[in-house]
Amino acid sequence: MPKLIIDNLPVEVAPGTTVLEAARSVGITIPHFCYHPALALASACRLCAVKMLDGPVKGIQMSCSLPAQDGMVVSTTDPEALKMRALVIEWLMINHPHDCPVCDEGGECLLQDFTIAGGHSRRRYQGDKRTHRNQYLGEHIYHEMNRCIQCYRCVRFYQDYAGGTDFGVTGSAGRVYFGRFEDGPLESPFSGNLVDICPTGVFTDKTGRFRARYWDYQFAPSVCQHCSVGCNLAPQVFQREVIKIVGRRNDQVNSWFICDRARFDKKGINDPSRPRAPRVDGEATDYEAALDALAARIYDFVEVHGPESLAFVGSSRLSLEGCLMLGELVANFDAASLSFYGDPAEAKGSQLATELLSGENVAAPADLASADCIVLLSVDLMNEGPMLAPFIRKAWLGGTKVYRIADPALLSGQQLPFDCIEAATLAEVPLEQASRAIVVCHATRTPREELSDVAATGARLAMLQPGPNGFGAALVAREHGARPFDELLAARKVRGIVAFESDLPVANLKGITVLGCADWQATELSQKAGVFLPTTTWMESTGTSINFEGRAQRFERAFRPGYPLKGLDAKYYAQSRYGEPAPGQPKTPPPQPPRIPRGEIPGGQEIEAWKAMARLLEKLGGELIVEPLTGSWQPLRDIDPEAGGERIFSLFKSSEPDTL
Amino acid sequence: MEQVLFRHNRPGRVVTFKEYCDEGGFNALRKAISEMTPNEVQQAVIDSGLRGRGGAGFSTGRKWSFVPRDLPGPRWLICNCDEMEPGTYKDRVLLEHNPYSLIEGVTLACYALGVRHAFIFIRRGYEKAANNLAQGLIEAKEAGLLGKRILASEFSVDIDLHLSAGRYICGEETALINALEGKRPNPRSKPPFPATKGLWGGPTVVNNVETLANVPAIIAKGPGWFKGLARNAEGAGMKLFCVSGAVKNRVCVELPTGTTLREIIDGPCGGMKPGTKFKACIPGGASTQFLTPEHLDVPMDYDTVAKVGSRLGSGAIIVFEEGCCLVAATLNLITFFARESCGWCTPCREGLPFVKEVLTRIEAGAGEERDIEILREHVKYLNYTFCALAPGAMAPLDGLLRHFEAELREHIVQRKCPFK
Amino acid sequence: MIPEQLKKTLEARVAHAFSAREAAVDVMKDLQFHYGWLTDEAVGEAAEILGLSRLQVEELATFYEMIYRRPVGNKMIHICDSISCWNAGYEKILDHLKARLGVEVGGTTADGQFTLVPCCCMGRCGDGPLISIGSTIYDNLTPELVDQALELERLSGSAAPEHQGQA
Incomplete structure (x- = not known):
């Protein structure tokens, strides 16, 4: 463990830690541009200069590429180091435009920060500024090359980390250019990370430019709900509109990055036709009245048909709190049914995962990077868990072989950022020769027998789930004896349902009454429901979801629900940025709310699904539950949303996972 | 005078x-293979005192000794014939007259290092040298050598x-490795040094043409003989x-190391151009400092050259006469380096154009007193770059400030170039 | 489109290499020889032969001074502007060339015959000032010798575009 002194502070760090990281560990930030913890060392910007006063090396050194060693005495404030850093800024500002007031990066720009910090304010260079032509990079990212400070972060991310091949660096000397061969949309499904990783404003988020400044945003730590990987992210919200979404660090799950779907798909949340008002038989009403109506209808229904005809339906996109509350609702009726999945394959597979996986045999996304053999088993990786791909790529670059047992129906045509060896069956893969093998599969598609074969080899499993909280839903389903909805249909007992954030196809519901439906989307089911209760999206909610590896992660409410204050601009609406209007909805977005004094947010009646359930339960004669995480779930109350989440396996020590 | 590299030269042809072969060519290879172990070959090169002729002047044998012999996978030797340092044309002259010494030298080095496959990286525009080498390789192969x-x-x-497509930076050994691998020829971060992790990740030695072409004579006639060729005690060879x-x-x-500047100029060069007087020279290619009459x-x-604040470098001597503006000369050099920057690190990419801008203004008569401070800052802080290109570029500027500051100030005071 | 024979030659070159990328410069040079400059089409063909994307070929093509990504004249005129040639008075030669050809540095003559670019250095520092036209070197130049060289090159026609790789 090297011991060194940085600015008079004694520091002890793990071998291999750089001086820059060692300084950071004691709260000293050494300015830097090209250094990024997730990327290979570049040592290109030369901003992180420090002065080595004593030890094995002396004089000005770049702290990002200097391993900490015993006896080093480092000064980050030595006049010579300060001068070097000031010169680096001066050099960069020779060509960087003074366009901060009209730059969308303004306020969150590293160059801005370090220019101020370095004290550079007067231009000594008397020549012209270099200029470049920008490229059209698609509808997501705006390119402004003149701002480039050539830190090479973008190309190191795009090509090296994410495996893209259509974006890179051309030219040399003062004419290096970061772009594509020609204008056109970036092909990598991870391209949006260029926005986060660029230390200045070369790449800005086209979907949210010039809507607000960094300091205007409401932020909260959140978790992506597009797939079961559960990448950490943070929405940037201004006046109740999600303007941008940025990646949030979680070393085990997504490193620093998110996929483009996570970043740019804000459609549902910002959708102007999102149902905002509770409805009873199509008529808008207030929440209390709608809940009363639903409770009364359930009561009447049970009176007439008996509780065995009633089913409560959730889904794998319901939060863990929602799933647990749904269990409580069902428990209120003797013989009512509970269902989280329509498709029995999804239900069984999801269930299987909860039975088979343990802390020992499950693989986190980041584990893939150090695997020595990887199998893609009937999985559509780029749709079902795209953020696993960069980790697999990392292993592959290190020499790990990646095998693919492809299901022809799943070849999405998207390119994987690594090469695969095609195999027909698992038997062809030399799993037993590996000591850190990981099989990536999908819960819905992998039969139990095949998984037993995997287990026999000691390989770990990355078993993707059909929904963002599939694992959580399956655990609750197990606890409450839930059944796939198709099975309930086949048994012909169910005659009425109450659905919460469910995507059941309406076509299957012939002869079944949709008593109530709670959702934040305008689903088919919500159109058919007698009582409709609007719920909040995950960005407007605080809750928990459990990703495919059994990691419970907390997301926090970023903003209160309601119509965006500004109203949704017709121009953007016309461009379908937030999707086509739903059938029957007006072509123009809701107008800006009239400026009248009021105590409530217009269109802001939505509440979290589990709270809607809790209030319904109370109205049905149950007790009001204010904290759904009870019993064995109680420890999850304390999850820190910024601490990476917690594996849930320890919560269920009593119930040993099934042997395979 | 005894010639080593030029011994086999014929006037006007290769x-x-x-x-x-008749003059003893490839006998060193025969001797090494039949009588010497690879280690003995390396030791002979260490003992000979041969130092890298590309410019850095590092002990060739010691460079070889850094290569780990116990790693799995291939080792590589690359001969650096990317001779693009302005003023330097020795390797071309050598190869246009005789490709065989190099071929034999490369083979001997491979023997010493246990290398199965070597590359000769040739700059653009050296077609004749490349043709000679290509022909020589065929002949050597046919002769079982x-x-x-x-x-x-x-x-x-x-x-x-x-055959490269032309860029100065390709001469930097790690950039050269990238170029050979077909990557953008940016230099690589050191450590790891090529000796442990170079071409395709394998241990790699990169040696200059002249360096390797000296090896056959060292093996044939012995390290002591080679060392004794020098005119001074510290030097070795020609x-x-x-x-x-x-x-x-x-x-x-080709002259013994340790020959003085005056002897070179007055001897083979026949003195200064008629009617001119020596003002200064650059002794070792564009990235070395000016020497003045007192250094003749x-x-x-x-x-010895390092002791007076410059470098022997590649041995490319560029002579300037009285009346020649050294501000303009330095501007020419800086323009070259600014153009040849690979664009990787900030100080080189942006700092060199800054220096160029300042010198351009001074030369044009628009210089200001504070410009000298700007130049001094760059001389100091352009040392902290990713590779040696920018520090090399600062060498002539450093020399200008050290020996010819008065000339620089004259430009600023007179608001014009005093030589125009 | 390149002739089948050239394609086969290039594929053989790639097959001979330790890694496909190693052959990139050779492939680009040969394609440039075929087209006169490295056209977009050529970049596409190089990419296909090398198993790279077009952008990845572009990354290399734009680094090297002897790969031209813009149309050039039938013959390239390179004028050495290194310190040795500067000392030997290359500026006078450059001015003369510009006047004779009616182009600025980087320009191509109206008849498409010559493109004038500076370069450094040609490794013939003892023979400056010098230029190369196509693959022929003209050294120890005076304005008169420049005129002779241009005359000679004009007469030798436009059949052979410059190619550095065909040594």
């Missing part, structure tokens, strides 16, 4: 394979030529000096 089981021994080597600028005959000659008697060897 020596033939037969002529080279190259390829599989050389001279019926267990030792096999193949040599490939790589050195190719290629002279350009204001001398009567701009020649490339400095022995041209690595350490």
Whole structure:
């Protein structure tokens, strides 16, 4: 463990830690541009200069590429180091435009920060500024090359980390250019990370430019709900509109990055036709009245048909709190049914995962990077868990072989950022020769027998789930004896349902009454429901979801629900940025709310699904539950949303996972 | 005078394979394979005192000794013939007269290092040298001196030529490795040094043409003989000096290391151009500092030249006469370096154009007093770059500030170039 | 489109290499020889032969000074502007060339015959000032010799575009 002194502070760090990281560990930030913890060392910007006063090396050194060693005495404030850093800024500002007031990066720009910090304010260079032509990079990212400070972060991310091949660096000397061969949309499904990783404003988020400044945003730590990987992210919200979404660090799950779907798909949340008002038989009403109506209808229904005809339906996109509350609702009726999945394959597979996986045999996304053999088993990786791909790529670059047992129906045509060896069956893969093998599969598609074969080899499993909280839903389903909805249909007992954030196809519901439906989307089911209760999206909610590896992660409410204050601009609406209007909805977005004094947010009646359930339960004669995480779930109350989440396996020590 | 590298030269044409062999060519290879272990070859090169002729002047044998011999996978040797340092043309002259010494030298180095496959990386525009080498490789192969089981021994080597498409930075050894791998020729971060992790991740030695071409004579005649060729105690062997600028005959000659500048200029160069007087020279290619008349008697060897604040570099001597504006000369050099920056690190990419802008203004009569401070800052802080290009570029500027500050100030005071 | 034979030659070159990328410069040079400059089409063909994307070929093509990504004249005129040639008075030669050809540095003559670019250095520092036209070197130049060289090159026609790789 090297011991060194940085600015008079004694520091002890793990071998291999750089001086820059060692300084950071004691709260000293050494300015830097090209250094990024997730990327290979570049040592290109030369901003992180420090002065080595004593030890094995002396004089000005770049702290990002200097391993900490015993006896080093480092000064980050030595006049010579300060001068070097000031010169680096001066050099960069020779060509960087003074366009901060009209730059969308303004306020969150590293160059801005370090220019101020370095004290550079007067231009000594008397020549012209270099200029470049920008490229059209698609509808997501705006390119402004003149701002480039050539830190090479973008190309190191795009090509090296994410495996893209259509974006890179051309030219040399003062004419290096970061772009594509020609204008056109970036092909990598991870391209949006260029926005986060660029230390200045070369790449800005086209979907949210010039809507607000960094300091205007409401932020909260959140978790992506597009797939079961559960990448950490943070929405940037201004006046109740999600303007941008940025990646949030979680070393085990997504490193620093998110996929483009996570970043740019804000459609549902910002959708102007999102149902905002509770409805009873199509008529808008207030929440209390709608809940009363639903409770009364359930009561009447049970009176007439008996509780065995009633089913409560959730889904794998319901939060863990929602799933647990749904269990409580069902428990209120003797013989009512509970269902989280329509498709029995999804239900069984999801269930299987909860039975088979343990802390020992499950693989986190980041584990893939150090695997020595990887199998893609009937999985559509780029749709079902795209953020696993960069980790697999990392292993592959290190020499790990990646095998693919492809299901022809799943070849999405998207390119994987690594090469695969095609195999027909698992038997062809030399799993037993590996000591850190990981099989990536999908819960819905992998039969139990095949998984037993995997287990026999000691390989770990990355078993993707059909929904963002599939694992959580399956655990609750197990606890409450839930059944796939198709099975309930086949048994012909169910005659009425109450659905919460469910995507059941309406076509299957012939002869079944949709008593109530709670959702934040305008689903088919919500159109058919007698009582409709609007719920909040995950960005407007605080809750928990459990990703495919059994990691419970907390997301926090970023903003209160309601119509965006500004109203949704017709121009953007016309461009379908937030999707086509739903059938029957007006072509123009809701107008800006009239400026009248009021105590409530217009269109802001939505509440979290589990709270809607809790209030319904109370109205049905149950007790009001204010904290759904009870019993064995109680420890999850304390999850820190910024601490990476917690594996849930320890919560269920009593119930040993099934042997395979 | 005894010639080592130029021994086989024929005026106006390339020596033939037969002529080279008749004069003892490839005997060193025979001797090494039949009588010496690879380690003994390396030791002989260490003992000879041979230092890298590309410019850095590091002990060649010691460089070889850094290569780990116990790692799995291939090791590589690359001959650096990317001779693009302005003023330098010695390797071209050598190869246009005789490709065989280099071929034999590369083969010997491969024997010492246990290398199966070597590359000769040739700059653009050296077609004649490349043709000679290509021809020579065929001849050597046919004679059983190259390829599989050389001279019926267990030792096999193949040599490939790589013809570059032209960039100064490719001469930097790690950039050269990237270029050879078909990547953008940016230099690589050191450590790891090529000796442990170079071409395709394998241990790699990169040596200059002149360096390797000296090896056969060292093996044939012994390290002591080679060392004794020098004129001074610290030096070793002969050195190719290629002279350009204001001398009567701009020649490339082979002289003992330690020969003084004055002897070179007055001897083979026939003195200064008629009617001119020596003002300054750059002793070792564009990235070395100016020497002045007071340095004319400095022995041209690595350490002695370093002692007076410059470098022997590649041995490319560029002579400037009285009346020649050294601000303009430095501006020319900086313009070159700014253009040849690879664009990787900030100080080089942006700092060199800054220096160029300042010097351009000074030369044009628009200089200001504070510009001198700007230049000084760059001389100091352009040392902290990713590779040696920018520090090399600062060497002539440093020399200008050190020896000719008065000339620089004259430009600023007179608001024009005093030589125009 | 390149002739089948050239394609086969290039594929053989790639097959001979330790890694496909190693052959990139050779492939680009040969394609440039075929087209006169490295056209977009050529970049596409190089990419296909090398198993790279077009952008990845572009990354290399734009680094090297002897790969031209813009149309050039039938013959390239390179004028060395290194310190040795500067000392030997290359500026006078450059001015003369510009006047004779009616182009600025980087320009191509109206008849498409010559493109004038500076370069450094040609490794013939004892023979400056010098230029190369196509693959022929003209050294120890005076304005008169420049005129002779241009005359000679004009007469030798436009059949052979410059190619550095065909050594």
